[in-house]
Amino acid sequence: MAARKSVARSLRIATFNVNGIRSRLPHLLQWLAKEQPDIACLQELKAVDEGFPIDAIRDAGYGALWHGQRSWNGVAILARGGDPIESRRGLPGARDDVQSRYLEAAAHGVLVGCLYLPNGNPQPGPKFDYKLAWFDRFLKHAQGLFDSGHPVVLAGDYNVVPTDELDIYDPKHWKKDALLQPESRDRYAALLDQGWTDALRTRFPDEKVFTFWDYFRNHWPRNAGLRIDHLLLSRDLAPKLRGAGVDRWVRDLPSASDHAPTWVELGPKRAAKKQGSEHPSREKGALTPVSAPRKARAVKKARA
DNA sequence: ATGTCAATTTCGAATTGA
Numbered sequence: 285m286a287a288r289k290s291v292a293r294s295l296r297i298a299t300f301n302v303n304g305i306r307s308r309l310p311h312l313l314q315w316l317a318k319e320q321p322d323i324a325c326l327q328e329l330k331a332v333d334e335g336f337p338i339d340a341i342r343d344a345g346y347g348a349l350w351h352g353q354r355s356w357n358g359v360a361i362l363a364r365g366g367d368p369i370e371s372r373r374g375l376p377g378a379r380d381d382v383q384s385r386y387l388e389a390a391a392h393g394v395l396v397g398c399l400y401l402p403n404g405n406p407q408p409g410p411k412f413d414y415k416l417a418w419f420d421r422f423l424k425h426a427q428g429l430f431d432s433g434h435p436v437v438l439a440g441d442y443n444v445v446p447t448d449e450l451d452i453y454d455p456k457h458w459k460k461d462a463l464l465q466p467e468s469r470d471r472y473a474a475l476l477d478q479g480w481t482d483a484l485r486t487r488f489p490d491e492k493v494f495t496f497w498d499y500f501r502n503h504w505p506r507n508a509g510l511r512i513d514h515l516l517l518s519r520d521l522a523p524k525l526r527g528a529g530v531d532r533w534v535r536d537l538p539s540a541s542d543h544a545p546t547w548v549e550l551g552p553k554r555a556a557k558k559q560g561s562e563h564p565s566r567e568k569g570a571l572t573p574v575s576a577p578r579k580a581r582a583v584k585k586a587r588a
Numbered sequence: 589a590t591g592t593c594a595a596t597t598t599c600g601a602a603t604t605g606a
Contacts, residue, residue: 355596355605403605498592
């Protein structure tokens with residue numbers, strides 16, 4: 285069965301805010317070909333359903349579900365070698381919400397929630413209120429998913445910088461930003477209190493890890509980043525966490541998205557004495573901007 | 589406030605959202 289297969293071999297699940305699926309299609313295809321995630325959650329498609337490049341994605345070996353919207357938002361779930369099975373489109377309790385920000389599907393033996401949490405700026409204001417209301421609906425839904433006992437990954441752009449210390453280059457200029465407000469952070473903490481495991485933070489307990497670099501002010505060349513793309517693991521999946529990282533090389537491409545793909549690798553439950561990762565070179569390279577592509581090539585070569 | 593992108597309207601600069 286598919287579920288058993290997912291336990292036997294490792295499974296890579298990624299999230300990537302593409303900031304425009306049409307303008308970023310070449311990057312997406314390049315990334316899929318090189319990193320070959322089993323599941324990819326995409327955000328900010330900025331395209332209507334008819335504008336989703338399903339043919340190119342199929343040709344790359346992926347099945348997909350997507351929920352588009354004109355100009356803004358839009359989310360998609362890609363599954364390598366097959367079609368994801370949709371379980372939900374939009375959060376419960378928001379029939380009047382027309383924004384495409386949540387899609388949920390089963391693939392490769394796990395249930396994946398793909399989310400694009402509202403940015404919330406400027407704050408205070410109606411956009412921030414919408415962010416918090418959306419977050420509250422998400423919290424409620426997440427609780428149900430966690431309690432279900434199913435293997436679940438909640439992956440996406442949360443638009444929350446969890447802490448000042450490790451999740452941003454310098455909070456000084458961001459104090460008023462919606463991404464750092466206590467109301468945003470408290471809700472993210474409430475999510476973790478439900479029992480979810482923040483995979484990147486668990487994997488890198490005391491390192492600064494970034495997933496987003498603002499287009500403004502040379503943030504990328506200065507590595508002035510924020511960690512706002514998160515992958516949360518259910519109780520069942522947390523012990524299977526084998527690796528995590530950020531594909532920084534994608535952020536370094538010409539005309540890149542302001543986010544880099546962020547991923548987790550899940551494997552069999554680790555035996556008590558076993559040390560190290562199944563893919564140590566991949567893991568080390570993941571946080572190193574310059575060497576990442578070279579590492580990826582090396583890993584590919586080694587596997588061939 | 590600054591700064592830089594992408595998408596839209598409507599054919600190209602202004603607006604909006606991030």
